[in-house]
Amino acid sequence: MEDMSAYPLEISGDGTPMVSFQKVRKAYGPLVVLDNLDLEVATGEMVSIIGPSGSGKTTVLRMLMTLEQINAGVIYVDGRPLTHMDKAGVLVEATPKHLRARRSDIGMCFQHFNLFPHMTAIQNCMEGPVHVLGLTKAEARDRSEELLELVGMIEKKDQHPSRLSGGQQQRVAIARALAMRPKVMLFDEVTSALDPEVIGEVTNVIRKLVSEHNLTMLMVTHQMGFARDISDRVCFFYDGKIEEQGRPADLFGNPKRERTQQFLSAVKEAV
Amino acid sequence: MSLFEFISQYWPRLLSGTGITVAQFLLSSVVAIILALIFALMKMSSNRLVKGAAVTYIEIFRGTSLLVQLYWIFFVLPLFGLTLEKFTAGYIAIGMNAGAYGAELVRGGIMSVPRGQWEAALAINMSSAKRMWRIILPQAVGIMLPPWGNLLIEILKGTALVSLISVTDLMFQAKQINASTYLSAQIFGTALIIYYIIARFMFTPFMRWFEGFMARKLGKA
Numbered sequence: 001m002e003d004m005s006a007y008p009l010e011i012s013g014d015g016t017p018m019v020s021f022q023k024v025r026k027a028y029g030p031l032v033v034l035d036n037l038d039l040e041v042a043t044g045e046m047v048s049i050i051g052p053s054g055s056g057k058t059t060v061l062r063m064l065m066t067l068e069q070i071n072a073g074v075i076y077v078d079g080r081p082l083t084h085m086d087k088a089g090v091l092v093e094a095t096p097k098h099l100r101a102r103r104s105d106i107g108m109c110f111q112h113f114n115l116f117p118h119m120t121a122i123q124n125c126m127e128g129p130v131h132v133l134g135l136t137k138a139e140a141r142d143r144s145e146e147l148l149e150l151v152g153m154i155e156k157k158d159q160h161p162s163r164l165s166g167g168q169q170q171r172v173a174i175a176r177a178l179a180m181r182p183k184v185m186l187f188d189e190v191t192s193a194l195d196p197e198v199i200g201e202v203t204n205v206i207r208k209l210v211s212e213h214n215l216t217m218l219m220v221t222h223q224m225g226f227a228r229d230i231s232d233r234v235c236f237f238y239d240g241k242i243e244e245q246g247r248p249a250d251l252f253g254n255p256k257r258e259r260t261q262q263f264l265s266a267v268k269e270a271v
Numbered sequence: 272m273s274l275f276e277f278i279s280q281y282w283p284r285l286l287s288g289t290g291i292t293v294a295q296f297l298l299s300s301v302v303a304i305i306l307a308l309i310f311a312l313m314k315m316s317s318n319r320l321v322k323g324a325a326v327t328y329i330e331i332f333r334g335t336s337l338l339v340q341l342y343w344i345f346f347v348l349p350l351f352g353l354t355l356e357k358f359t360a361g362y363i364a365i366g367m368n369a370g371a372y373g374a375e376l377v378r379g380g381i382m383s384v385p386r387g388q389w390e391a392a393l394a395i396n397m398s399s400a401k402r403m404w405r406i407i408l409p410q411a412v413g414i415m416l417p418p419w420g421n422l423l424i425e426i427l428k429g430t431a432l433v434s435l436i437s438v439t440d441l442m443f444q445a446k447q448i449n450a451s452t453y454l455s456a457q458i459f460g461t462a463l464i465i466y467y468i469i470a471r472f473m474f475t476p477f478m479r480w481f482e483g484f485m486a487r488k489l490g491k492a
Contacts, residue, residue, distance in 0.1 A: 067390055103396045114391035118409045118489045128395035131405060160490025173391075180395055 016079040018043040018216040019064065019184055024073035026059055033059050035240045037073070041184075044214045048227035048248075051237035052263060057220045060237075061186040064218070065108045066099050077105050078183060104132075107182030111189040113169040115161040121172045122148060122157040125179045133180065140179070147175035151205045167198030171205055178209075185209070187219040191226075199223070206230065224267055228252050236260045277457045281448055288444030289465055295362050295430040295440055296469075300423055302366025307373025312403070314378055325374070332371035338432055340364050345436045361433030361440075369426045376422065380415030381407055413485045420478040424470050431466075441465060 019041040026034040034056040041047050049057040062068040064075060066082070074091060075082045084091040085098045094102070115124050125144035129135040135143070148154045151171040161169050170190055177185060187206065191199045203226050209215055210230050221227050227234055228248040235245040236257075244257045255261045278285070313325035332340065344367075345360040355363065384407050392402040434443035445462040449455050 065390075065394055067393065100396060100398070103393075106394075108394040110387060110391065110394075112387055114385075114387035116388065116391070116406055117491075118413075120490075127405070128397070131401055132396050132398075162490040176395065 016043075017041055017076075018045070018078055019218070020076040021060070021063075022074050022076070024063065024075060025071045026056070026063060026068060027071050033240055034063075037240075037242070039235070039242065041216055041218060043216055045232045046210050046217045046219070046230060048231040048234045049218065049220045049237055050222070050224065050227060050234060050263075051243075055237040056240045057237045058188055061108065061188045061218060061220055064184070065106055065186060066103050077102060104180065105183045106186065107177035107180055107184070108186040108188065109170065109173050109177050109190045111192050113161070113166070113173045113193075115169050115173055115176070117161050120158050120160055121153055121164070121175075124161070124172055125176045128176065128180045144175065144179055147178050148172070150178075150208070151175045152201070165198060166194045167201045170194065170202045174202075174205055174209075182215075184216045184218070187217065187221070189220050189222065191221065191223055222267075224252065224264070236263065238263070274457055274461070277454060278461060281458070284444045284448065285441065285461065285465070288439060288441035289469075291358075291439055291443075292427075292430055292441040292466075293469065295358075295365070295433055295438065296427045298362035299365035299369060299426050299430065302362060303369035303373050303422070303426060306367060306370030307377045310370065310374035311377035311381065314374060315381065329371045329374055332368050337365065337368045337429060338435065340368055341432055341436060357433075357436050357438050360436060361430070361438045365426060365429050365433070369422055369429070372422055372425075373419070376415050376418050377411070379418075380411035383414050384410045410489065413489045413491075416478070416482050416485060420475070420482075423478075424474065427470055427474065428466065 017040040019039070021037050021039040024034060024037040025032070037056075037060070039060070049060060051057050059068060063070050064077070064082070070083055074084050080102065081091060081094070082099075082102045083094055085094050115121075116127065119127060122141065122144050125147060126137065126140040129140035129143055130137060145154060145157065148157050151174055153168060153171050153175065156164060156168060156172075161172070164172065174190075190206075191202050194202065203223065206217075206219070206226075207230055210217070219227070219231070231248050233245060234248050234251045236243050236251065236255075236259075238259050244251060244255060244260045251260065252264065255264055310325045310328055313321050314329065316322050316325075341361070341364040344355060344364045345357060348355065381403075388406055388410065389402065392406040397406065430440060431442040434440055434446060437443065441462055445458045448458045452458070
């Protein structure tokens with residue numbers, strides 16, 4: 001923990017981090033999943049979260065997507081509180097209405113894609129723009145086709161998810177999330193449920209997003225090579241805390257903490 | 272008198288009775304489906320008053336006899352100033368009774384839509400009403416169609432009870448013909464066959480078709 005504050009953040013723009021966890025705590029009954037978490041992500045930064053299962057890494061993303069409530073602390077997105085709201089100078093717990101307003105900054109892709117099975121690929125992408133953002137169908141279709149083009153799924157746009165492979169479904173899911181124009185994208189183990197030969201098609205899409213777009217991204221992954229390649233920063237979670245974080249070259253090449261070393265060598269053996 | 276002769280003599284009354292039975296069946300089904308949806312959503316509400324109202328409705332209509340409910344609605348409600356015409360009382364009573372069973376089917380269907388679907392809908396920031404209506408319910412319908420097929424057949428058979436408040440359905444006509452001819456075997460045999468034909472050769476194929484239609488809509492076929 002002590003190394004954490006020493007890590008220099010490369011913050012662009014006005015210096016406000018895009019995402020900021022401040023002393024966040026999450027527990028399920030007596031089981032503490034995340035304890036006193038401080039984490040800042042700069043605008044445009046790509047942060048990978050790695051660690052053993054049960055270390056709380058997925059919970060970080062789920063809290064940010066407001067799929068989980070936090071028990072203490074505050075999460076800020078784009079300089080404004082997400083989990084709380086300002087009421088006469090005091091931060092009080094957010095109402096559903098506040099959460100809905102603030103949630104629009106965040107998009108998420110899931111391990112199991114979770115495409116809507118009763119809609120085609122393009123309908124999946126158009127659903128949010130039409131029924132949440134209030135775009136016309138024509139506008140939403142243009143936007144969706146552009147994004148399906150970006151993820152290489154335009155020729156399958158009229159297929160239902162059941163007709164698509166896992167890799168194809170995940171690429172549609174990425175397009176669906178991007179269609180909402182989020183400021184922050186969350187990738188929760190998006191390649192974990194995929195067959196090895198199609199992992200590349202999904203990671204290539206994420207690579208493209210990193211190189212061509214100024215999105216802020218948080219990614220929970222087990223693909224160490226991928227995390228090393230594309231991240232600006234890697235956080236190693238252990239037992240509900242950030243055990244170590246740093247530039248990928250440092251963290252993978254020269255891990256300082258014993259648990260990081262153990263984890264990385266165990267992962268290496270498995271490959 | 273042969274069955275053929277019997278039918279050729281009495282078919283107009285049997286036909287009109289069958290028409291009333293089918294109308295009772297369709298109307299009570301509509302009432303049941305609407306009430307089932309409303310009370311299922313109410314039962315899933317976090318508001319305790321709303322939830323309590325749904326639980327009370329479901330308990331009362333599932334826990335007591337349909338015939339008694341029918342008599343209540345037709346004979347007792349007028350004492351409180353609410354008089355329903357017998358035809359209306361018939362399908363309202365059956366629909367309310369079946370709606371209580373249907374509410375549990377709807378709730379079960381909604382609950383069995385995978386959690387990931389709720390989360391994905393939330394992640395694109397849908398309002399809870401739109402999420403239910405556009406994402407969850409269409410998938411829940413696919414899941415709950417087979418048990419609804421059973422319930423709707425129960426409704427069809429249950430409509431015979433409306434003859435007891437003098438709605439001139441198939442069963443009412445059969446009893447009348449029986450009273451004047453004493454040809455019990457022929458008339459009740461014919462009634463039995465008519466109910467069976469409606470359930471087995473008209474309604475069941477329709478549900479098959481509808482299940483196939485929903486499967487295609489859900490991209491499963």
